[in-house]
Amino acid sequence: MQKMKFWFLTPLIILSLIMGGPSLAAEKKAIQPAAKAVENVVIGFTASQTGKFNVESTRQIHGLSLWMDQVNAAGGIKLPEGTVVKFAAKFYDDESKKDRVQELYTRLINEDKADFLISPYSSGLTDAAAVIAQQYKRIMITCGAASDSTYNKGYTLVYQTYTPASRYLTGAIDLLAQMDPKANQVAIVYEAAKFSTDVVNYLKDYAQKKGFQVVLFEGYDPGATDFAPFIDKIPKGTDAIMGGGHFADTSTFAKQLYEKGVKTKMVALLVAPPEDQFAELGDAAYAVIGPSQWESSANYNPKAAKKLGLEYYGISVADFTKNYKEKYKENPTYHSAGGYVAGLLLQKAIEMAGSTDSAKVKAALDKMNLMTFYGVIKFDTAKAHGLQVGHDMVYIQWQRDAKKKLVKRVVWPEAAATGKPVFYRTK
Amino acid sequence: MRNLLRLGYLLPVVLILIWGLVVIIHGEDTLREKTFTLLMFVGMASSLNILLGYTGYVSFGHIVFFGLGGYFGFYLLAQHDWSLIPASLAGGAMSAVIAGLLGVAVLRLRGAYFALATIGINEAARAFVTNFGPFGGATGLYVNFSVYEAYGGASQALWSTFTCLWITALATIIASALVKGSRFGLGLMAIREDEDAAMVMGVKAPQAKTLAFMISAFFPGLIGTLYFFKNGNVEPGDAFHLHMSIELLVMVMLGGQGTVFGPMLGAVTYEGLRGYLLTSPLFKSLHLAVSGLFLLIIVLFVPAGVVGWIRHRLPITRRLLE
Numbered sequence: 138m139q140k141m142k143f144w145f146l147t148p149l150i151i152l153s154l155i156m157g158g159p160s161l162a163a164e165k166k167a168i169q170p171a172a173k174a175v176e177n178v179v180i181g182f183t184a185s186q187t188g189k190f191n192v193e194s195t196r197q198i199h200g201l202s203l204w205m206d207q208v209n210a211a212g213g214i215k216l217p218e219g220t221v222v223k224f225a226a227k228f229y230d231d232e233s234k235k236d237r238v239q240e241l242y243t244r245l246i247n248e249d250k251a252d253f254l255i256s257p258y259s260s261g262l263t264d265a266a267a268v269i270a271q272q273y274k275r276i277m278i279t280c281g282a283a284s285d286s287t288y289n290k291g292y293t294l295v296y297q298t299y300t301p302a303s304r305y306l307t308g309a310i311d312l313l314a315q316m317d318p319k320a321n322q323v324a325i326v327y328e329a330a331k332f333s334t335d336v337v338n339y340l341k342d343y344a345q346k347k348g349f350q351v352v353l354f355e356g357y358d359p360g361a362t363d364f365a366p367f368i369d370k371i372p373k374g375t376d377a378i379m380g381g382g383h384f385a386d387t388s389t390f391a392k393q394l395y396e397k398g399v400k401t402k403m404v405a406l407l408v409a410p411p412e413d414q415f416a417e418l419g420d421a422a423y424a425v426i427g428p429s430q431w432e433s434s435a436n437y438n439p440k441a442a443k444k445l446g447l448e449y450y451g452i453s454v455a456d457f458t459k460n461y462k463e464k465y466k467e468n469p470t471y472h473s474a475g476g477y478v479a480g481l482l483l484q485k486a487i488e489m490a491g492s493t494d495s496a497k498v499k500a501a502l503d504k505m506n507l508m509t510f511y512g513v514i515k516f517d518t519a520k521a522h523g524l525q526v527g528h529d530m531v532y533i534q535w536q537r538d539a540k541k542k543l544v545k546r547v548v549w550p551e552a553a554a555t556g557k558p559v560f561y562r563t564k
Numbered sequence: 565m566r567n568l569l570r571l572g573y574l575l576p577v578v579l580i581l582i583w584g585l586v587v588i589i590h591g592e593d594t595l596r597e598k599t600f601t602l603l604m605f606v607g608m609a610s611s612l613n614i615l616l617g618y619t620g621y622v623s624f625g626h627i628v629f630f631g632l633g634g635y636f637g638f639y640l641l642a643q644h645d646w647s648l649i650p651a652s653l654a655g656g657a658m659s660a661v662i663a664g665l666l667g668v669a670v671l672r673l674r675g676a677y678f679a680l681a682t683i684g685i686n687e688a689a690r691a692f693v694t695n696f697g698p699f700g701g702a703t704g705l706y707v708n709f710s711v712y713e714a715y716g717g718a719s720q721a722l723w724s725t726f727t728c729l730w731i732t733a734l735a736t737i738i739a740s741a742l743v744k745g746s747r748f749g750l751g752l753m754a755i756r757e758d759e760d761a762a763m764v765m766g767v768k769a770p771q772a773k774t775l776a777f778m779i780s781a782f783f784p785g786l787i788g789t790l791y792f793f794k795n796g797n798v799e800p801g802d803a804f805h806l807h808m809s810i811e812l813l814v815m816v817m818l819g820g821q822g823t824v825f826g827p828m829l830g831a832v833t834y835e836g837l838r839g840y841l842l843t844s845p846l847f848k849s850l851h852l853a854v855s856g857l858f859l860l861i862i863v864l865f866v867p868a869g870v871v872g873w874i875r876h877r878l879p880i881t882r883r884l885l886e
Contacts, residue, residue, distance in 0.1 A: 229843055235795060235802050237842065240597035244843065247594045261802060264706065265795045271709055272718035290796065291709040329694050331799045334702035356702070358691070 181251025188233025194258035200476025242269040260284035280475035288524035297525040303339040309405035320376035328382020329356035381406035395421035428530040430471035442508035478511040572886025573741035584730035607733040609815040609827035611783035617822035620756035625682030631803030633659030633785015652789040659785025667774035690804040704799030820869025
């Protein structure tokens with residue numbers, strides 16, 4: 138037995154030293170010379186294949202993969218001088234943690250020769266990746282990264298597809314003002330985590346600027362399950378309750394608002410309402426509003442683009458939804474749409490630039506102002522370079538159809554609306 | 565200091581020295597990034613060993629010092645324009661001071677009670693930072709990309725950060741060796757074997773434990789500042805990962821607690837394996853399962869850690885592996 142252990146463990150230890158030690162020999166990959174008329178462009182990114190962002194990140198990657206399959210199947214992008222650009226993906230698991238993000242992006246650029254980068258999922262991971270992208274002068278399209286701060290750091294090559302946190306819930310204030318011009322009191326109860334705190338800080342400023350009084354502004358610990366103390370603090374007569382955080386806490390908050398019989402004109406919460414599972418709350422889900430980056434029922438089409446004086450580019454909402462469902466046997470979410478549109482924007486920028494040269498593609502992205510199935514896309518080119526300034530959130534509301542079944546309808550902005558908003562509970 | 569010249573103490577110091585030099589001379593960015601991650605864990609595991617390995621106190625809160633010290637150092641960098649080295653040292657000093665204060669209270673506890681208290685400290689620290697305005701509250705702090713210009717551009721800044729981390733890892737190993745070879749270290753090990761008996765023999769256990777706790781906390785604070793500076797931002801979620809504390813314990817146990825070489829070997833093996841599996845075309849989708857299996861086998865077969873096992877099996881190596 139002792140002998141067996143010796144022979145088993147000795148090679149194991151030697152192996153670990155070889156793998157972990159200073160001789161960490163990089164796997165040098167032979168670079169295949171591209172065929173004359175075909176240029177293979179490598180898109181590098183990390184995916185959260187494990188860890189807390191797994192679900193969202195997987196959907197994002199599904200969207201990106203669908204775009205890549207479609208563009209390659211259509212013969213790639215034909216550049217003016219005759220070269221055909223085709224795309225290949227190279228990615229690693231970031232485990233939903235920041236620890237190795239910079240290491241993996243450095244590897245993607247130096248060893249896998251990634252020409253363009255897509256961000257990891259979440260603002261925190263994207264912040265770490267952006268330092269590397271900027272250092273190596275690689276364009277990085279971010280999706281799943283809504284924080285404004287990333288774009289206030291002086292990066293010139295990082296472009297955001299999501300509507301930033303600063304405008305995540307502000308549309309709900311506009312909607313409330315339209316539903317009831319006399320409304321003037323808002324209570325904000327939110328998860329004290331980075332994303333939700335970012336969102337509500339901007340929301341509070343915006344509400345006050347629009348003449349609303351913020352009657353309650355309270356954060357709860359991530360993972361909170363009892364919201365009664367917060368609900369009890371909401372003054373009677375408050376016109377709207379806004380906030381939330383992630384799926385679990387926001388769903389529980391919505392449920393407890395209903396169970397405690399809170400009367401208010403609007404309940405607008407983060408993250409959970411756009412998810413299909415939110416309907417499992419039954420009556421507690423009714424009339425709850427939630428901001429979403431994209432919905433399959435949103436009305437973005439060439440006609441809407443023309444009305445705004447913009448070009449419409451790429452796939453239609455219906456085709457994206459259909460193709461995604463066919464390939465992945467599930468409905469696309471805004472994470473999926475974000476992944477797809479990240480690739481689509483890169484495609485459009487390469488077409489506009491007529492080249493894959495980073496400087497020319499950057500110039501094209503800076504100039505971009507168009508509508509896609511995902512909505513309007515335009516980037517800030519001034520102080521907050523790369524910040525998304527064209528895209529707007531759509532606000533969904535859970536309503537009942539003719540058969541009294543809960544359905545999601547887009548109620549804001551008007552251009553994308555598929556239904557009229559209703560009050561939450563006033564009697 | 566004479567103790568440091570013993571072969572067993574010199575070996576890890578020389579290995580780290582050569583390792584860093586090779587990376588710097590080679591000048592390859594990918595290798596630098598891989599080594600940064602490994603050296604970070606070498607420093608963290610070796611510093612934890614000063615408490616866990618020498619006194620036998622199991623701490624789940626080592627990451628608190630990485631988080632709090634790192635936050636403080638990064639705060640000085642981002643809000644008060646301190647440069648990297650003084651900010652890192654201040655981060656380390658802050659961690660040591662906090663450890664000194666905490667030590668007075670929690671080091672009275674023993675065994676499972678101490679371990680439980682350290683978990684509580686981790687949660688309390690995270691809650692404190694989440695609600696502490698100067699540290700940016702829940703949204704954290706960040707630096708502008710232009711900050712790296714002061715270090716010769718982003719590329720040079722990353723190399724400078726690497727060099728600082730390399731020196732820190734080296735300093736941690738030297739500190740670990742100095743503690744182990746000193747009278748103070750013998751006192752700590754006496755506490756580990758039987759605290760009451762050690763006190764009867766004249767070891768001033770409360771003071772010795774607190775000092776070990778402070779030395780052990782200094783290095784994570786320094787490493788935290790370097791890590792957050794490299795990432796360009798810090799937020800509470802990144803700074804107080806309880807699972808990282810647990811991983812550090814695994815590294816120390818895996819390599820061999822109470823030895824100078826063991827935590828370094830454990831960190832390199834554990835993190836090296838993770839990094840290899842993550843980027844291996846064959847295992848990249850199964851890396852967690854393979855890494856878990858590998859770990860299980862080692863823990864089952866080598867409960868004394870790799871260094872303990874080698875020392876036991878090959879007596880000739882005892883002078884070499886301390």
